[in-house]
Amino acid sequence: MQQIQLxxxxxxxxxxxxxxxxxxxxxxxxxRDTVTFIISLITxxxxxxxxxxxxxxxxxxxxxxxxxxxLDIAFKVEPLGLLFALIAxxxxxxxxxxxxxxxxGNNEKHHSRFFACFSLAIGTTLGLAFSKNxxxxxxxxxxxxxxxxxxxxxxxxxxxxxxxxxxxxxxxGTSVGFQLLAIIAVYFxxxxxxxxxxxxxxxxxxxxxxxxxxxxxxxxVGKAALMPFHRWLPAAMVAPTPVSALLHAxxxxxxxxxxxxKVGIYIFxxxxxxxxxxxxxxxxxxxxxxxxxxxIAITKDNLKARLAYSTVSQLSYITLGxxxxxxxxxxxxxxxxxxxxxxxITLFMCAGSIYIATHKxxxxxxxxxxxxxPITFAAFCIGALSIIGLPxxxxxxxxxxxxxxxxxxEYIVIVAALMISSLLNVYYLLSVVSAGFFGVxxxxxxxxxxxxxxxPIFCWLPTVVTAVGCFLLFFYAGGIREFLIPITMx
Amino acid sequence: xxxxxxxxxxLQVLIPFVSxxxxxxxxxxxxxxxxxxxxxxxxxxxxxxxxxxxxDGSSISYHLGGWAPPIGIEYVVDSANALLLxxxxxxxxxxxxxxxxxLREEVEEKHHTLFYTCYLLCLTGxxxxxxxxxxxxxxxxxxxxxxxxxxxxAQGAKRDKRALKAAFNYLILGTVGAxxxxxxxxxxxxxxxxxxxxxxxxxxxxxxSNRTVQVAFAFIAIGMGLKVAIFPLHAWLPNAYTFAxxxxxxxxxxxxxxxxxxxxxxFSFSIFGKEGDLIQDIFILLAAPLAIIAxxxxxxxxxxxxxxxxxxAYSSLAQIGYMLLGISFFSKSGLTAxxxxxxxxxxxxxxxxxxxxxxxxVTGGSFLKDLSGIGRRMPFTAIAFIIGCxxxxxxxxxxxxxxxxxxxxxxxxxxxxxxxxxxxxSSLLSIIYVWRVIEHLFFSESKLKFEHSKIxxxxxxxxxxxxxxxxxxxxxxxxxxxxxxxxxxxxxxxSLVAE
Numbered sequence: 001m002q003q004i005q006l007x008x009x010x011x012x013x014x015x016x017x018x019x020x021x022x023x024x025x026x027x028x029x030x031x032r033d034t035v036t037f038i039i040s041l042i043t044x045x046x047x048x049x050x051x052x053x054x055x056x057x058x059x060x061x062x063x064x065x066x067x068x069x070x071l072d073i074a075f076k077v078e079p080l081g082l083l084f085a086l087i088a089x090x091x092x093x094x095x096x097x098x099x100x101x102x103x104x105g106n107n108e109k110h111h112s113r114f115f116a117c118f119s120l121a122i123g124t125t126l127g128l129a130f131s132k133n134x135x136x137x138x139x140x141x142x143x144x145x146x147x148x149x150x151x152x153x154x155x156x157x158x159x160x161x162x163x164x165x166x167x168x169x170x171x172x173g174t175s176v177g178f179q180l181l182a183i184i185a186v187y188f189x190x191x192x193x194x195x196x197x198x199x200x201x202x203x204x205x206x207x208x209x210x211x212x213x214x215x216x217x218x219x220x221v222g223k224a225a226l227m228p229f230h231r232w233l234p235a236a237m238v239a240p241t242p243v244s245a246l247l248h249a250x251x252x253x254x255x256x257x258x259x260x261x262k263v264g265i266y267i268f269x270x271x272x273x274x275x276x277x278x279x280x281x282x283x284x285x286x287x288x289x290x291x292x293x294x295x296i297a298i299t300k301d302n303l304k305a306r307l308a309y310s311t312v313s314q315l316s317y318i319t320l321g322x323x324x325x326x327x328x329x330x331x332x333x334x335x336x337x338x339x340x341x342x343x344x345i346t347l348f349m350c351a352g353s354i355y356i357a358t359h360k361x362x363x364x365x366x367x368x369x370x371x372x373x374p375i376t377f378a379a380f381c382i383g384a385l386s387i388i389g390l391p392x393x394x395x396x397x398x399x400x401x402x403x404x405x406x407x408x409x410e411y412i413v414i415v416a417a418l419m420i421s422s423l424l425n426v427y428y429l430l431s432v433v434s435a436g437f438f439g440v441x442x443x444x445x446x447x448x449x450x451x452x453x454x455x456p457i458f459c460w461l462p463t464v465v466t467a468v469g470c471f472l473l474f475f476y477a478g479g480i481r482e483f484l485i486p487i488t489m490x
Numbered sequence: 491x492x493x494x495x496x497x498x499x500x501l502q503v504l505i506p507f508v509s510x511x512x513x514x515x516x517x518x519x520x521x522x523x524x525x526x527x528x529x530x531x532x533x534x535x536x537x538x539x540x541x542x543x544x545x546d547g548s549s550i551s552y553h554l555g556g557w558a559p560p561i562g563i564e565y566v567v568d569s570a571n572a573l574l575l576x577x578x579x580x581x582x583x584x585x586x587x588x589x590x591x592x593l594r595e596e597v598e599e600k601h602h603t604l605f606y607t608c609y610l611l612c613l614t615g616x617x618x619x620x621x622x623x624x625x626x627x628x629x630x631x632x633x634x635x636x637x638x639x640x641x642x643x644a645q646g647a648k649r650d651k652r653a654l655k656a657a658f659n660y661l662i663l664g665t666v667g668a669x670x671x672x673x674x675x676x677x678x679x680x681x682x683x684x685x686x687x688x689x690x691x692x693x694x695x696x697x698x699s700n701r702t703v704q705v706a707f708a709f710i711a712i713g714m715g716l717k718v719a720i721f722p723l724h725a726w727l728p729n730a731y732t733f734a735x736x737x738x739x740x741x742x743x744x745x746x747x748x749x750x751x752x753x754x755x756x757f758s759f760s761i762f763g764k765e766g767d768l769i770q771d772i773f774i775l776l777a778a779p780l781a782i783i784a785x786x787x788x789x790x791x792x793x794x795x796x797x798x799x800x801x802x803a804y805s806s807l808a809q810i811g812y813m814l815l816g817i818s819f820f821s822k823s824g825l826t827a828x829x830x831x832x833x834x835x836x837x838x839x840x841x842x843x844x845x846x847x848x849x850x851x852v853t854g855g856s857f858l859k860d861l862s863g864i865g866r867r868m869p870f871t872a873i874a875f876i877i878g879c880x881x882x883x884x885x886x887x888x889x890x891x892x893x894x895x896x897x898x899x900x901x902x903x904x905x906x907x908x909x910x911x912x913x914x915x916s917s918l919l920s921i922i923y924v925w926r927v928i929e930h931l932f933f934s935e936s937k938l939k940f941e942h943s944k945i946x947x948x949x950x951x952x953x954x955x956x957x958x959x960x961x962x963x964x965x966x967x968x969x970x971x972x973x974x975x976x977x978x979x980x981x982x983x984x985s986l987v988a989e
Contacts, residue, residue, distance in 0.1 A: 139886040
């Protein structure tokens with residue numbers, strides 16, 4: 001076994017080890033959380049080493065075993081998956097620190113179960129990122145749903161259970177109902193499920209069949225939260241905030257759009273989609289999803305719900321990038337996975353910090369809080385600006401590329417829609433910031449914000465780190481773009 | 491040794507058959523258990539060795555008493571029945587490992603030896619049906635297994651008196667089925683003058699339009715349909731599975747219906763295979779719609795069950811729909827899918843009934859409300875239950891996924907993409923009924939005081955053997971799929987039906 005293969009298997013395996021260590025070290029909470037922290041550091045380093053090896057031109061291809069002829073459990077490194085793995089494992093470190101602060105500060109129960117499932121979810125995400133074929137990807141996709149279910153239902157209240165049920169029903173329902181059917185059909189038509197540059201379907205299916213398959217994938221990958229199958233994401237907001245931050249802003253939802261990207265680029269092939277026009281309808285649906293979710297976000301007073309709808313809207317940017325069937329659009333989608341991850345995780349962690357410090361969840365109650373918690377609200381502001389797409393923050397680049405791609409493919413209406421969406425973003429995100437800093441508390445006598453202070457350091461430090469990340473990523477986005485260019489080449 | 495090996499086909503059936511009266515003679519519970527257990531292991535070893543020797547597509551023919559067929563009785567082993575022999579003997583062994591402790595809870599002490607006797611007879615019958623190449627012999631073994639099954643189900647009376655009614659109900663319907671079957675055998679004998687399967691198959695050449703033969707097929711199909719519990723002939727099954735002792739539910743759900751389906755396949759392809767068109771019509775016009783109705787209606791009924799044992803029984807009825815559907819595609823891939831489903835669903839359902847039995851040991855009831863919060867008290871059993879559930883749904887990495895995959899592929903192979911959609915849709919229903927239980931196991935507060943929430947390792951070990959094999963056969967599929975493909979191929983080569 002070559003070094004890089006060892007690195008891949010170790011990086012997937014280590015989070016599972018963290019899951020075990022969390023169960024075993026149930027009683028000693030400090031030791032348990034330190035061990036997980038160290039494991040998360042090592043995992044990240046391993047992924048970085050995979051990245052370095054890959055840049056040296058080592059091709060990593062690892063087949064574990066074959067389930068049926070043509071159905072292998074296999075891993076292979078390619079730029080898109082590597083980017084996703086880097087983000088997931090890197091942000092795991094930050095979120096783990098945050099989660100320690102949140103779970104202890106908030107007196108949540110069942111810490112061991114929580115951290116065990118959390119590590120499990122990261123492990124499956126890494127497996128998904130490195131998948132060589134659709135079959136392996138599907139296995140990890142389902143495992144990710146199952147391992148995050150206990151996290152969503154963590155509080156065990158009736159509300160949490162209801163949310164978790166919606167979560168599971170939609171994710172499992174769409175994946176078994178549509179995606180599995182699509183995968184079997186691809187296998188039937190193309191005879192292979194391997195991710196191949198330029199796709200595998202060209203020439204073996206008619207346009208109608210291809211369009212049907214694309215629809216099955218677009219709706220079957222429920223994690224991409226394309227309307228009308230987006231309900232699970234707001235429902236999952238009953239989970240503790242670290243879960244919403246890492247899993248429902250990064251790992252799970254990005255696993256969805258990552259799958260869409262992979263399917264679009266490596267199963268259908270950008271050229272095939274572009275020539276046959278099978279993805280035209282998806283452009284309009286994704287645009288609708290972008291605008292509708294933004295408008296719903298405005299109506300939400302609960303901060304996490306608003307952020308959830310914002311995520312639904314942002315995910316459709318990536319779906320749109322694929323549907324435009326243009327190499328620039330695909331790269332914009334890949335880049336958006338990275339930039340949105342940093343922006344949205346900052347916003348969620350801020351929402352959690354506010355909850356810990358004040359136990360407030362509604363935006364209307366947050367007037368004036370920014371003066372008490374300046375660090376948190378400053379970080380929120382940076383995250384918001386990045387999501388909106390203003391320089392000098394990371395989000396501006398992916399939006400820029402997406403607009404360019406829309407112009408290149410001559411969808412001027414889409415350009416307008418993207419602009420409108422940005423304006424809506426400004427409205428629903430910056431209104432929180434302005435309320436926080438400039439809002440006046442009505443009742444000065446019994447000022448409810450008295451005695452409120454900044455959240456514990458375990459909570460605000462990670463938010464600062466990711467906020468700085470949003471800023472730094474602005475300068476390195478070009479490098480990521482260069483890195484992603486090979487995915488659409490022949 | 492070679493001589494010994496030569497007699498394997500008959501020893502397979504003979505060992506449990508002879509052990510059965512031995513249990514009665516000795517009359518002590520523990521000793522009977524040991525006898526039954528070792529008889530079952532012997533059958534398992536023999537069936538595995540038989541499977542390995544026919545896995546290349548060959549077949550073994552054994553002449554009983556040295557009388558050559560078609561006069562004498564012939565036992566035939568090919569990969570079709572060898573795979574199922576392994577399933578029956580394997581599940582029987584694992585169920586017996588589990589039976590020792592479970593029986594103390596569920597069956598009166600004085601009946602234990604008789605229980606093991608009937609269990610062995612039932613095993614004999616099922617193995618015999620599979621291995622014989624003589625149609626009257628099929629009837630004889632069928633009755634041996636059925637009669638002992640009625641007794642086994644009635645043993646559930648200690649826990650719930652309704653077991654007696656369920657057993658009686660099954661007795662009536664089972665006897666009707668067996669009678670139909672033997673009438674069919676009679677007609678077939680009338681038309682061909684032979685009872686040997688291979689011989690009949692030859693003699694049926696050019697008899698497509700013979701009314702007697704057609705009637706024979708109708709009687710046999712309906713008689714076996716009752717035994718399989720094909721919708722709408724399924725009325726006996728839910729009660730029988732619900733009120734029987736757990737050991738019996740495990741054994742029956744994994745084997746009895748599967749063996750009957752095997753008989754249908756054997757008759758349709760090996761014997762009536764030359765009648766291709768007629769049978770194909772019957773399957774496509776009659777069996778396939780019934781199968782699809784069963785897949786949906788039984789799953790929906792399962793969603794509303796409060797008793798989990800009954801829910802599993804309805805889920806079995808839905809799964810029978812899948813197996814029947816695979817046959818009615820009338821293609822090699824469809825038949826392969828059916829064989830794989832027979833096997834994979836067998837182990838899946840056995841593991842589910844087994845973990846449920848362990849819960850019942852502790853809680854005293856199998857209703858949803860009894861199981862509230864028990865997952866936190868019995869995590870090992872509950873995780874095994876979840877694995878079984880995932881396999882039932884068909885989550886990738888489990889045995890159930892493989893069978894569903896093959897079935898959908900077979901449907902696409904026949905160009906029936908809407909049926910592929912229906913298969914997927916009906917598996918969505920299974921998510922609903924299964925998840926309801928899992929949620930109760932882990933997330934609701936228990937209202938009961940548990941007398942003793944520790945269960946013995948003798949229950950946990952067989953349970954985990956089954957659960958892990960649900961995963962194992964989902965990952966290493968070559969064994970089951972290869973045997974199924976060889977089976978499907980050999981069955982198809984005997985018939986004229988074109989792929």
